[in-house]
Amino acid sequence: MTFTLAIVGRPNVGKSTLFNRLVGKKLALVDDQPGVTRDLREGEGRLADLRFTVIDSAGLEEATDDSLQGRMRRLTERAVEMADVCLFMIDARAGVLPADQVFAEILRKKNANVILAANKGEGRAADATILEAYALGLGEPIRISAEHGEGMGELMDVLRPIAERFEERAALDAPEIDVDVGEDDEDAPRVPTAAKPLQIAVVGRPNAGKSTLINKIIGEERLLTGPEAGITRDAISVKQVWDGVPMRIFDTAGMRRKAKIHEKLEKLSVSDGLRAVKFAEVVVVLLDVEIPFEQQDLRIADLAEREGRAVVIAVNKWDTEDDKQDKLRELRESFERLLPQLRGAPLVTVSAKTGKGLDKLQQAIMRAHDVWNRRVTTAQLNRWLTGMLEQHPPPAPGGKRIKMRYATQVKTRPPAFVVMTSHPDLMPESYKRYLVNGLRADFDMPGTPIRLYLRDQGDKNPYKDKKSSQPSRLSKHLKK
Numbered sequence: 001m002t003f004t005l006a007i008v009g010r011p012n013v014g015k016s017t018l019f020n021r022l023v024g025k026k027l028a029l030v031d032d033q034p035g036v037t038r039d040l041r042e043g044e045g046r047l048a049d050l051r052f053t054v055i056d057s058a059g060l061e062e063a064t065d066d067s068l069q070g071r072m073r074r075l076t077e078r079a080v081e082m083a084d085v086c087l088f089m090i091d092a093r094a095g096v097l098p099a100d101q102v103f104a105e106i107l108r109k110k111n112a113n114v115i116l117a118a119n120k121g122e123g124r125a126a127d128a129t130i131l132e133a134y135a136l137g138l139g140e141p142i143r144i145s146a147e148h149g150e151g152m153g154e155l156m157d158v159l160r161p162i163a164e165r166f167e168e169r170a171a172l173d174a175p176e177i178d179v180d181v182g183e184d185d186e187d188a189p190r191v192p193t194a195a196k197p198l199q200i201a202v203v204g205r206p207n208a209g210k211s212t213l214i215n216k217i218i219g220e221e222r223l224l225t226g227p228e229a230g231i232t233r234d235a236i237s238v239k240q241v242w243d244g245v246p247m248r249i250f251d252t253a254g255m256r257r258k259a260k261i262h263e264k265l266e267k268l269s270v271s272d273g274l275r276a277v278k279f280a281e282v283v284v285v286l287l288d289v290e291i292p293f294e295q296q297d298l299r300i301a302d303l304a305e306r307e308g309r310a311v312v313i314a315v316n317k318w319d320t321e322d323d324k325q326d327k328l329r330e331l332r333e334s335f336e337r338l339l340p341q342l343r344g345a346p347l348v349t350v351s352a353k354t355g356k357g358l359d360k361l362q363q364a365i366m367r368a369h370d371v372w373n374r375r376v377t378t379a380q381l382n383r384w385l386t387g388m389l390e391q392h393p394p395p396a397p398g399g400k401r402i403k404m405r406y407a408t409q410v411k412t413r414p415p416a417f418v419v420m421t422s423h424p425d426l427m428p429e430s431y432k433r434y435l436v437n438g439l440r441a442d443f444d445m446p447g448t449p450i451r452l453y454l455r456d457q458g459d460k461n462p463y464k465d466k467k468s469s470q471p472s473r474l475s476k477h478l479k480k
Contacts, residue, residue, distance in 0.1 A: 004055065005054045005085045006080055006087065006111075008086060009089035013119055014120060017146040019041065021149060022047065023046070081111065085113040086113065086115070088103070088104065089117050090133060091119060093129070101135075104137065113162055115159075116140075120147075122148060178308070178411050190373070192246050199248050202249060203284070209288070209352040210286050212353060214249055245366065250280060282368050283304035283309045285301045285313050288315075289317045290320070306449075308413075309414075310371065310372035310448055312346045312364045313347045316350055316352050324349075343447065344440060345447025346364035346447060371445050374412065374445050375409060375415075376415075384438070385406065397428070398426070402423050404419055405420045407420075416451035416452075416453070417452050418455055422456070
């Protein structure tokens with residue numbers, strides 16, 4: 001998905017009908033009665049070869065109080081701010097109403113990419129409305145019929161250059177991962193530059209102190225903070241040279257357990273946070289010292305590991321802890337027990353409020369990034385493999401002896417290795433874990449995700465199962 005498209009407009013202009021058409025399913029409830037949609041609905045949109053995330057929103061109301069309509073309006077406005085592109089729909093049969101003019105003004109301020117669409121535009125009755133729509137100041141309106149599928153080609157033509165722009169942005173922001181390496185390739189890892197800074201995502205549960213931590217790192221109150229949980233709604237990135245290293249730091253919305261996510265907006269915020277993890281090279285999982293390693297913390301850390309990102313565990317609000325030595329020992333024991341897949345990853349204590357421990361956090365990030373880029377020569381790997389096999393030979397399931405010939409590193413960021421072996425499908429997971437743990441210990445790669453692939457070496461006998469087209473001399477003699 002290259003970009004996010006939010007569909008907004010007054011109630012009953014056909015937003016949900018268009019949403020259903022773009023996602024190709026009847027996901028949103030549609031009715032002639034206005035106000036059926038009350039929250040946000042997200043789906044995977046498609047127009048020919050264009051792929052994007054589409055959001056159906058509640059109808060924009062003029063209410064600004066705490067009534068249901070007022071809350072629905074605030075929810076929709078926030079979705080507009082978070083979306084890359086906003087499709088503003090008006091009803092071509094009803095004409096341009098004063099409310100449309102008010103909302104057009106709001107959209108110009110909240111989103112740089114606004115597309116105007118006049119729905120129910122089939123027939124000559126809509127001609128006058130199309131001319132009126134120019135007065136909204138949002139450019140040329142697209143004449144569509146969400147119900148009958150008219151105007152989808154014109155919408156696609158308008159969206160395509162926007163999609164290409166966001167593709168270019170995504171390419172610039174995307175981290176360099178799964179980098180191929182040749183045999184005995186010992187090139188140094190990429191050094192972060194101002195043009196391509198080291199990308200860090202700070203993730204964690206709500207109110208763990210993510211925004212406060214980033215404000216302290218950059219030295220200014222750029223991100224909104226406060227005692228209320230869930231202030232940050234979308235992933236916001238800031239650039240900073242931290243101790244001489246250019247970095248882009250993503251502040252993300254707090255990720256709560258699904259059962260506690262009541263607002264559709266928060267679901268959208270969480271998906272935005274997950275995208276930030278994918279755009280990061282190093283993920284800092286920020287814990288609250290008072291309630292560390294809750295289930296959601298473990299899920300976030302596991303997600304980062306599965307995405308193949310370097311991980312740093314940071315325990316915040318350390319200034320409030322009295323018995324620091326016992327607490328630190330307890331944290332390390334819990335970390336080793338609950339996150340064995342990240343064994344050895346840096347665990348640092350910080351105070352986002354006072355700034356204490358930020359120097360250790362920066363060093364841990366650089367260390368994790370260095371390990372994530374680690375390269376091992378083929379010669380070193382095969383000496384290591386010989387020792388591992390002598391120390392603990394592979395099992396022989398069903399009497400079939402497994403032979404491991406040689407190993408080589410094929411990728412880095414994160415490190416990935418291939419071992420050529422016979423019967424790779426019979427190799428138990430426990431032996432693969434034995435090899436991965438050996439790689440961590442012997443090549444100093446603590447905490448980083450390690451990918452280990454077993455490949456069939458093939459049969460070394462080129463004549464096995466080869467049937468000769470000519471009978472042998474012996475067979476000829478026996479036949480006689």
